[in-house]
Amino acid sequence: MDHIRNFSIIAHIDHGKSTLADRFLQLCEALTDREMSAQVLDSMDLERERGITIKAQSVSIKYKADDGQEYQFNIIDTPGHVDFNYEVSRSLYACEGALLVVDAAQGVEAQTVANCLTAIEQNLEVLPVINKIDLPAADPERVKQEIEEIVGIDASEALCVSAKTGQGVHEILEQIVKYIPAPKGDPAGPLKALIIDSWFDNYLGVVSLVKIVDGELFAGRKMRVMSTAHDYMVSEVGLFTPKRLKVDVLRTGQVGYVVAGIKEIDGAPVGDTLTQSDRPATERVPGFKQIKPRVFAGLFPVDASDYEDLREALAKLRLNDSALHYEPETSQALGFGFRCGFLGMLHMEIVQERLEREYGLNLITTAPTVIYEVLTSKGETLQVDNPSRLPPLDQIEIIYEPIIHADILVPQEHLGNVITLCMEKRGVQKSMQYLGNQVAISFELPMSEVVVDFFDRLKSATRGYASFDYNFVRNQASNLVKLDVLINGDRVDALSIIVHKDKAQIHGRALAEKMKEVIPRQMYDVAIQATIGSHVIARETVKALRKNVTAKCYGGDITRKRKLLEKQKEGKRRMKQFGTVEIPQAAFMAILDVG
Ligand code: GDP
Numbered sequence: 001m002d003h004i005r006n007f008s009i010i011a012h013i014d015h016g017k018s019t020l021a022d023r024f025l026q027l028c029e030a031l032t033d034r035e036m037s038a039q040v041l042d043s044m045d046l047e048r049e050r051g052i053t054i055k056a057q058s059v060s061i062k063y064k065a066d067d068g069q070e071y072q073f074n075i076i077d078t079p080g081h082v083d084f085n086y087e088v089s090r091s092l093y094a095c096e097g098a099l100l101v102v103d104a105a106q107g108v109e110a111q112t113v114a115n116c117l118t119a120i121e122q123n124l125e126v127l128p129v130i131n132k133i134d135l136p137a138a139d140p141e142r143v144k145q146e147i148e149e150i151v152g153i154d155a156s157e158a159l160c161v162s163a164k165t166g167q168g169v170h171e172i173l174e175q176i177v178k179y180i181p182a183p184k185g186d187p188a189g190p191l192k193a194l195i196i197d198s199w200f201d202n203y204l205g206v207v208s209l210v211k212i213v214d215g216e217l218f219a220g221r222k223m224r225v226m227s228t229a230h231d232y233m234v235s236e237v238g239l240f241t242p243k244r245l246k247v248d249v250l251r252t253g254q255v256g257y258v259v260a261g262i263k264e265i266d267g268a269p270v271g272d273t274l275t276q277s278d279r280p281a282t283e284r285v286p287g288f289k290q291i292k293p294r295v296f297a298g299l300f301p302v303d304a305s306d307y308e309d310l311r312e313a314l315a316k317l318r319l320n321d322s323a324l325h326y327e328p329e330t331s332q333a334l335g336f337g338f339r340c341g342f343l344g345m346l347h348m349e350i351v352q353e354r355l356e357r358e359y360g361l362n363l364i365t366t367a368p369t370v371i372y373e374v375l376t377s378k379g380e381t382l383q384v385d386n387p388s389r390l391p392p393l394d395q396i397e398i399i400y401e402p403i404i405h406a407d408i409l410v411p412q413e414h415l416g417n418v419i420t421l422c423m424e425k426r427g428v429q430k431s432m433q434y435l436g437n438q439v440a441i442s443f444e445l446p447m448s449e450v451v452v453d454f455f456d457r458l459k460s461a462t463r464g465y466a467s468f469d470y471n472f473v474r475n476q477a478s479n480l481v482k483l484d485v486l487i488n489g490d491r492v493d494a495l496s497i498i499v500h501k502d503k504a505q506i507h508g509r510a511l512a513e514k515m516k517e518v519i520p521r522q523m524y525d526v527a528i529q530a531t532i533g534s535h536v537i538a539r540e541t542v543k544a545l546r547k548n549v550t551a552k553c554y555g556g557d558i559t560r561k562r563k564l565l566e567k568q569k570e571g572k573r574r575m576k577q578f579g580t581v582e583i584p585q586a587a588f589m590a591i592l593d594v595g
């Protein structure tokens with residue numbers, strides 16, 4: 001136990017966390033050079049494409065230190081995006097320390113601060129590391145000062161390294177041995193293992209990543225899942241090195257995986273405690289905070305017969321993504337589907353992509369919305385996560401919307417753009433502080449304005465230099481109305497949105513225009529109306545087709561014709577029949593373009 005070090009690497013996206021982790025593996029000869037060719041800590045396709053780390057992963061390596069002793073390092077990877085802060089705190093539960101990696105040229109960014117504060121709150125030893133000192137623009141002294149001023153930890157001993165060239169990486173490993181404490185725990189006590197992550201493997205069933213808090217977890221013995229009191233025979237325990245390495249036992253302080261033939265998808269939920277069946281622990285390890293989703297959208301299969309598959313896929317994803325919520329939803333326009341809750345837009349996009357890519361589902365997603373609190377004239381309070389469920393206007397007393405506190409860190413030259421953007425998004429400035437060349441500015445903003453496109457807008461307004469972090473503060477009364485879309489006179493429930501009254505006119509007009517663009521022409525005119533209550537605020541018409549557009553292909557090149565037909569089929573995949581009109585996916589997301 002004295003020779004175990006469990007730690008995470010905290011870094012803003014692109015500051016070099018994956019490169020550094022790879023360098024550790026190489027120095028510890030955990031992998032051959034050929035195996036090193038791909039970054040191992042980012043394992044899912046999606047992550048590699050998007051260049052971000054979503055799932056917490058762990059790797060165990062052996063390190064022969066300068067003191068001649070061999071140490072076991074368990075590196076728990078953490079994601080860097082603001083949507084996934086909960087994953088960060090989850091992985092930190094398995095650690096006694098953390099490396100704070102900061103880019104020597106970019107300096108400290110808002111998410112680094114947020115993640116680092118989580119580590120400090122959990123009493124971890126935080127070691128600052130300044131990376132990329134090989135870059136000509138590196139300014140380690142400035143960055144040290146930023147770490148001290150913004151994060152508030154001592155950076156005088158911060159190492160200056162290059163994960164790319166390997167310079168200084170050996171010193172990091174030595175600092176880990178010296179400063180990060182060994183795990184504590186009672187090796188003789190009854191087993192307590194905290195489930196940090198669980199996922200479903202088609203061959204093994206549920207696989208869980210656990211931290212052994214007390215006792216030992218043996219293969220071939222019975223274990224109990226404490227929340228359900230179900231017993232299972234442990235068939236395999238082991239470490240990720242990063243390859244799966246079977247061992248006989250996981251001991252106190254270790255982080256490793258366990259397989260116990262659990263077939264039920266929710267058999268070993270994240271945050272739960274495992275114990276031994278013959279000598280069960282009396283109390284669970286305190287779990288992590290339950291995460292509440294903040295952004296909601298409907299997910300509907302294009303093909304109604306995929307409904308059960310969608311349910312099963314959501315259940316599997318939910319197993320290792322406790323922030324994903326879902327419940328059945330029925331829409332007049334879209335049929336049977338699920339109302340899903342996400343942490344933010346990126347989380348939503350990733351879930352949608354995984355459902356399509358890994359489970360082969362073809363889905364229509366409705367526009368994202370936040371949860372509104374509605375006080376009705378009867379004095380009831382409703383939580384509304386679906387605009388089509390908003391009571392009629394005359395039954396609403398007050399609508400409250402969620403407000404967030406946003407911390408933005410931006411170089412001075414882009415400050416003006418940030419303020420303009422926040423004002424446009426109904427923001428109220430709370431504070432501003434100059435820190436060297438950077439400005440830390442905070443705003444209170446309606447969450448609905450933030451979830452839609454704020455992050456992208458902020459990035460383009462600052463040429464990628466601003467960083468941003470937010471948390472919920474309160475619900476606040478606001479002048480909101482529901483905007484409906486009518487197609488040929490019928491309201492399409494899945495197209496309703498809730499907007500601020502001052503923006504309703506502009507939104508309504510833009511939305512109707514956008515609908516006109518995306519709804520394909522039919523054999524007859526299609527009328528599109530945007531309404532508030534019984535008030536029509538915008539009207540557009542998709543004119544009927546005059547002549548057959550494919551006619552020009554007849555008699556022509558056969559492959560060209562086939563291509564055209566395939567293209568049409570492709571377009572159809574994401575259409576939903578509404579009466580006699582086909583509505584494409586783009587229509588449901590139109591609100592994102594007019595926000
Ligand atoms: P992550 O998002 O924190 O995991 O960052 P990555 O490890 O993926 O690195 C982001 C980019 O920075 C990649 O293009 C790396 O090659 C590059 N990078 C990482 N470390 C260094 C370094 O020490 N020096 C230089 N010049 N580039 C680096």
Ligand code: MG
Pocket residue numbers: 017018019042051052053
């Ligand atoms: Mg990475």
